[in-house]
Amino acid sequence: MLSPKQTLDTYFLEARRDLLEVAALLDRYDESVSREGHNAKDESKLESLREAMQLLAKPDHTKSNRAEQLLTHFAKIN
Amino acid sequence: MQIIQPHYHAIARTAQDYERMSMSGVVAVCEPAFWAGFDRRHPETFIDYFAQISEFEPTRAAEFGIRHFCWVAVNPKEAENVELTNEVLKQMPEFLDKPNCLGVGETGLHKSTPNEIAALEAHVEMAMKHDQLVLIHTPHLSDKAHGTKTVLEVLSGMDVNPDKIWIDHVEEETIEWVLDAGYWAGMTLYPVTKCSPRRAVDILEKYPTERLLVNSSADWGPSDPFTLQECIVEYRRRGHAVQEAVEIFHNNPCRFLGQNPKWDIKPIRITEE
Numbered sequence: 413m414l415s416p417k418q419t420l421d422t423y424f425l426e427a428r429r430d431l432l433e434v435a436a437l438l439d440r441y442d443e444s445v446s447r448e449g450h451n452a453k454d455e456s457k458l459e460s461l462r463e464a465m466q467l468l469a470k471p472d473h474t475k476s477n478r479a480e481q482l483l484t485h486f487a488k489i490n
Numbered sequence: 491m492q493i494i495q496p497h498y499h500a501i502a503r504t505a506q507d508y509e510r511m512s513m514s515g516v517v518a519v520c521e522p523a524f525w526a527g528f529d530r531r532h533p534e535t536f537i538d539y540f541a542q543i544s545e546f547e548p549t550r551a552a553e554f555g556i557r558h559f560c561w562v563a564v565n566p567k568e569a570e571n572v573e574l575t576n577e578v579l580k581q582m583p584e585f586l587d588k589p590n591c592l593g594v595g596e597t598g599l600h601k602s603t604p605n606e607i608a609a610l611e612a613h614v615e616m617a618m619k620h621d622q623l624v625l626i627h628t629p630h631l632s633d634k635a636h637g638t639k640t641v642l643e644v645l646s647g648m649d650v651n652p653d654k655i656w657i658d659h660v661e662e663e664t665i666e667w668v669l670d671a672g673y674w675a676g677m678t679l680y681p682v683t684k685c686s687p688r689r690a691v692d693i694l695e696k697y698p699t700e701r702l703l704v705n706s707s708a709d710w711g712p713s714d715p716f717t718l719q720e721c722i723v724e725y726r727r728r729g730h731a732v733q734e735a736v737e738i739f740h741n742n743p744c745r746f747l748g749q750n751p752k753w754d755i756k757p758i759r760i761t762e763e
Contacts, residue, residue, distance in 0.1 A: 425631075425682050425683055426682055429681075429682050429683075429686065432686070432689065433686060433688065433689070436686075436688060436689045436692055439692065440692055443692075443695070443696070
């Protein structure tokens with residue numbers, strides 16, 4: 413099992429990469445809206461991502477079950 | 491589709507990588523001199539390394555129908571050793587005359603120390619004196635923005651031709667500075683620590699592509715020569731035409747590298763019968 417420091421040191425760069433991909437997706441969506449002059453008719457996937465990020469940003473997760481919560485959250489999206 | 495891999499550390503990769511790259515359409519790779527993962531202690535070690543990438547490695551690539559070109563320099567990490575750097579610099583001109591050597595690189599900055607900056611200046615001066623192309627490494631991760639600004643400040647104080655300078659490893663926060671200053675900008679695609687194929691395509695869609703180069707680098711660390719092909723697939727998946735892809739992934743390297751007459755691969759245009 414990894415120590416707290418080892419956990420951060422081992423996975424920080426991969427998490428950074430993954431967050432950059434999410435940021436780039438949101439930028440890509442904005443660019444496409446700007447280019448085409450309209451939003452997607454159904455923005456529920458976008459809203460779902462924003463809600464997921466809000467969930468992750470909460471400081472207290474006493475059960476350490478963020479992944480489980482996200483899976484439940486994303487299950488609402490078809 | 492014919493592809494050029496403009497930044498590739500072949501000595502750190504296997505013959506199988508060459509074989510697979512050849513099967514995927516790579517017709518040429520360019521190998522800048524870089525850090526070996528440890529600090530070399532002797533100038534002679536660099537000289538042997540330069541001989542390896544200018545004489546032996548082309549024969550290994552040729553077995554798979556791939557042209558191999560190289561660049562020579564003391565990389566920024568080892569440039570901290572002033573005595574070693576100066577000794578290697580003295581012997582570099584003989585390698586600039588090698589038939590597959592395209593210029594001076596990769597020089598640049600790592601921690602942007604005074605010694606690194608002095609070495610960068612010396613490399614660029616040598617390149618301009620010998621009418622060579624220059625490939626400049628910019629730092630990774632949290633040092634990138636500061637290091638890239640410092641590279642641009644150093645260059646702005648020198649008598650250089652921006653057409654002949656490629657500043658590599660740009661990402662979203664640095665690309666505008668490089669393009670606005672008139673240099674060529676390279677995106678290096680790494681699995682974790684640099685730009686990703688998807689983000690690179692975002693950049694290709696956002697900025698003028700005339701001075702953009704895309705590469706995998708691919709060395710002895712966590713890297714993958716096929717991030718370049720991933721980028722091409724992503725670019726095509728978004729609806730860009732084959733010729734547009736050829737312009738970026740084949741013709742742009744030809745246009746930049748072709749400023750050195752040793753580079754004899756010409757831009758291509760796809761036509762229908």
